[in-house]
Amino acid sequence: xxxxxxxxxxxxxxxxxxxxxxxxxxxxxxxxxxxxxxxxxxxxxxxxxxxxxxxxxxxxxxxxxxxxxxxxxxxxxxxxxxxxxxxxxxxxxxxxxxxxxxxxxxxxxxxxxxxxxxxxxxxxxxxxxxxxxxxxxxxxxxxxxxxxxxxxxxxxxxxxxxxxxxxxxxxxxxxxxxxxxxxxxxxxxxxxxxxxxxxxxxxxxxxxxxxxxxxxxxxxxxxxxxxxxxxxxxxxxxxxxxxxxxxxxxxxxxxxxxxxxxxxxxxxxxxxxxxxxxxxxxxxxxxxxxxxxxxxxxxxxxxxxx
Amino acid sequence: xxxxxxxxxxxxxxxxxxxxxxxxxxxxxxxxxxxxxxxxxxxxxxxxxxxxxxxxxxxxxxxxxxxxxxxxxxxxxxxxxxxxxxxxxxxxxxxxxxxxxxxxxxxxxxxxxxxxxxxxxxxxxxxxxxxxxxxxxxxxxxxxxxxxxxxxxxxxxxxxxxxxxxxxxxxxxxxxxxxxxxxxxxxxxxxxxxxxxxxxxxxxxxxxxxxxxxxxxxxxxxxxxxxxxxxxxxxxxxxxxxxxxxxxxxxxxxxxxxxxxxxxxxxxxxxxxxxxxxxxxx
Numbered sequence: 001x002x003x004x005x006x007x008x009x010x011x012x013x014x015x016x017x018x019x020x021x022x023x024x025x026x027x028x029x030x031x032x033x034x035x036x037x038x039x040x041x042x043x044x045x046x047x048x049x050x051x052x053x054x055x056x057x058x059x060x061x062x063x064x065x066x067x068x069x070x071x072x073x074x075x076x077x078x079x080x081x082x083x084x085x086x087x088x089x090x091x092x093x094x095x096x097x098x099x100x101x102x103x104x105x106x107x108x109x110x111x112x113x114x115x116x117x118x119x120x121x122x123x124x125x126x127x128x129x130x131x132x133x134x135x136x137x138x139x140x141x142x143x144x145x146x147x148x149x150x151x152x153x154x155x156x157x158x159x160x161x162x163x164x165x166x167x168x169x170x171x172x173x174x175x176x177x178x179x180x181x182x183x184x185x186x187x188x189x190x191x192x193x194x195x196x197x198x199x200x201x202x203x204x205x206x207x208x209x210x211x212x213x214x215x216x217x218x219x220x221x222x223x224x225x226x227x228x229x230x231x232x233x234x235x236x237x238x239x240x241x242x243x244x245x246x247x248x249x250x251x252x253x254x255x256x257x258x259x260x261x262x263x264x265x266x267x268x269x270x271x272x273x274x275x276x277x278x279x280x281x282x283x284x285x286x287x288x289x290x291x292x293x294x295x296x297x298x299x300x301x302x303x304x305x306x
Numbered sequence: 307x308x309x310x311x312x313x314x315x316x317x318x319x320x321x322x323x324x325x326x327x328x329x330x331x332x333x334x335x336x337x338x339x340x341x342x343x344x345x346x347x348x349x350x351x352x353x354x355x356x357x358x359x360x361x362x363x364x365x366x367x368x369x370x371x372x373x374x375x376x377x378x379x380x381x382x383x384x385x386x387x388x389x390x391x392x393x394x395x396x397x398x399x400x401x402x403x404x405x406x407x408x409x410x411x412x413x414x415x416x417x418x419x420x421x422x423x424x425x426x427x428x429x430x431x432x433x434x435x436x437x438x439x440x441x442x443x444x445x446x447x448x449x450x451x452x453x454x455x456x457x458x459x460x461x462x463x464x465x466x467x468x469x470x471x472x473x474x475x476x477x478x479x480x481x482x483x484x485x486x487x488x489x490x491x492x493x494x495x496x497x498x499x500x501x502x503x504x505x506x507x508x509x510x511x512x513x514x515x516x517x518x519x520x521x522x523x524x525x526x527x528x529x530x531x532x533x534x535x536x537x538x539x540x541x542x543x544x545x546x547x548x549x550x551x552x553x554x555x556x557x558x559x560x561x562x563x564x565x566x567x568x569x570x571x572x573x574x575x576x577x578x579x580x581x582x583x584x585x586x587x588x
Contacts, residue, residue, distance in 0.1 A: 004425070004426055007426055008426070012438070015438050015439075015442065016438060016441060016442065019442055020442055026442075126567060126570060126571065127563070127567065129566070129567075129570060130514075130562075130563045130564075130566035130567035130570060131559070131562075131563045131566075132518050132521055132522060132525075132559065132562055132563070132566075134522065134525055134541065135541060135555070135558075135559030135562065135563070138541065138544070138545060138548065138555045138559065139555070139559070141548060142548060142552045142555060146548060146549055146552055153548070153549075237428075240434075241433035241434070241522075244433060244526075245433075245522055245525065245526060248526060249545065259437060260526065260527075263437065263440060263441050266441075268441065271437070271438075271441045275434060275437060275438055278434055279430055279434060282430075
């Protein structure tokens with residue numbers, strides 16, 4: 001994982017700092033004055049060799065010093081901390097909601113294999129996979145904000161405004177992120193449970209008098225969790241991407257909005273830090289998924305898988 | 307090969323998903339092709355006098371805030387989606403499949419190296435690579451194709467390697483080896499034809515994902531740029547008018563969802579037909 005993270009920093013540095021040639025003139029545009037350019041070059045340390053700049057940046061990342069944003073003129077770390085209190089709760093709520101919806105549905109569909117409830121659940125799942133989350137978000141906005149006027153169409157009340165107003169502004173974004181995710185997860189859960197349900201030990205458990213429900217929820221589900229957790233891990237990167245889009249649909253002041261503002265203002269310092277932060281999140285989550293395998297399936301412990 | 311094609315087609319006729327998905331997918335491709343020769347109105351026809359017109363004989367799905375015909379824009383948007391998704395798959399399969407075949411043929415450190423780089427690329431979702439690319443090169447359809455294409459490479463490499471490994475263990479490969487064929491020839495003449503069906507199924511899935519990704523990138527303003535219409539960009543424009551004209555948000559989204567649904571059903575059906583072993587687990 002450490003190596004992957006290191007390579008990620010090299011790639012991001014190469015693409016965003018070496019590729020543009022002179023980042024300072026890239027950020028300021030064609031008609032920049034020479035003295036503003038040299039001031040920015042000095043601020044970014046562009047007078048130093050690339051290798052020195054790279055190590056300074058990585059050491060800074062490790063110590064939490066992410067540099068100063070050019071457009072906002074505040075430390076990037078401050079910007080990120082401010083925004084993460086919107087993005088992180090949104091992502092966590094979406095994961096929780098999608099799991100709570102998907103796993104029971106997947107198990108029910110598997111236990112009623114090829115019956116009408118299975119077909120209905122899988123039909124919805126096909127729809128959920130096909131619908132882009134930002135369109136779903138717009139449909140929710142039309143129904144709940146424009147027509148019914150129950151919920152705000154966008155914006156964030158801020159946690160200072162109280163827990164419930166803040167949660168209310170996260171409600172539609174959470175649902176629009178979670179439902180498409182749960183469609184995929186329900187499918188995976190269903191096929192994983194279907195696979196396990198035919199194993200001998202389930203038949204043995206049933207023969208020993210374990211009820212159908214208990215065999216399903218206690219024995220089959222746990223053994224079906226490996227592919228489910230894998231997909232949840234893989235989905236995390238999609239979820240991050242989804243969060244970026246959804247924040248823009250609902251005008252939420254999170255990491256996703258920040259990255260777009262930074263792109264349109266050509267604030268490469270912020271873009272670079274955010275891209276590495278997002279990639280690091282994906283890499284670390286994938287590592288955690290590997291570790292989780294061993295927790296779920298003791299057979300994998302010590303086999304070098306984790 | 308034509309016989310095999312006929313076989314697949316005939317078996318497909320008895321398969322519900324294949325028929326529904328195939329019909330939607332062909333309609334989508336036909337509409338995209340049709341846009342080259344005919345659209346009800348020109349998409350450059352701006353006529354403020356008829357803005358927000360309701361669906362009628364003249365404007366089948368009504369008009370947008372510039373008085374442009376929505377149906378014509380959807381049709382041209384379909385073409386845009388096809389091109390982006392197609393080229394992105396070309397990049398992904400064109401680079402990914404050879405990499406996967408090499409990894410499976412060579413094993414050892416080559417395999418290890420290719421798969422590590424693969425895992426690494428996978429850690430950058432298309433959106434994040436697109437953000438990096440746009441930050442430097444600016445937004446545009448070509449850049450979104452590159453971003454989606456890069457994301458497709460590890461997908462194809464992984465699936466090609468995984469399925470090729472199994473084929474390498476088979477006896478007819480041993481026979482080919484003892485006949486003196488080298489790794490490259492075996493990979494091209496024996497491995498590739500045997501994993502082709504899996505790759506085709508994966509391509510339909512990636513096609514659907516590519517359409518979703520293109521729509522997402524254009525929605526964010528990172529993809530296709532005006533005046534070229536794209537479903538994602540139409541949704542972006544509809545977003546700002548959501549209180550005034552919510553109907554504008556319906557059609558492009560429906561077009562995306564229908565197309566992706568069609569492709570997914572088609573891919574599912576195709577997989578069932580080409581690989582009956584997988585049927586049980588689904």
